[in-house]
Amino acid sequence: MLSTPSSTATVLGRRMRARREDLGWSQEKVGVLIGIDESASRARISRYELGTHEPPIKTARLIAEVLQVPLAYLYCEDDDSARLLLALGTMSKTKRAKALALWLAEIA
Known part of the structure; x- marks a missing residue:
């Protein structure tokens, strides 16, 4: 008997497919x-x-690495937060630190 997929698995699958298709x-x-x-x-x-x-988490990490996204992006249920994770995850460390500092200063 197959178990019902969790909402997280559905989110993970949706994000995997979207990113894979974006990459062609x-x-x-x-x-x-x-x-x-x-x-x-x-x-x-x-x-x-x-x-x-x-x-399994080990496989999910490999998938994230291959798809060039942060692991958290694949599991993030909120679309806006996922977009933020994707944007931050694809920046260089220097650019990410600057963007994060600006954003945190803005919301403080």
Whole structure:
């Protein structure tokens, strides 16, 4: 009997798919890049994206690394917060520190 996917798994799958499609990559490519055998990679990534299965944290870290996003982005349920995580995660450390300092000063 299959367990009902959690909302987090659904969020993770939705974010995985969106980012993969933004990069123009196939499910198979993502699977191979994280070390899944080519013959099973498309099916496994599909199950993660659909929320049928949730990847172990070690696998989720690999997925985030391959998709060039922070791990927290994949699990973030709030879309605005996820956009912020993605923006911060794709900046250089120097640029991120400056942006964060400006933002924190603005809301203080």
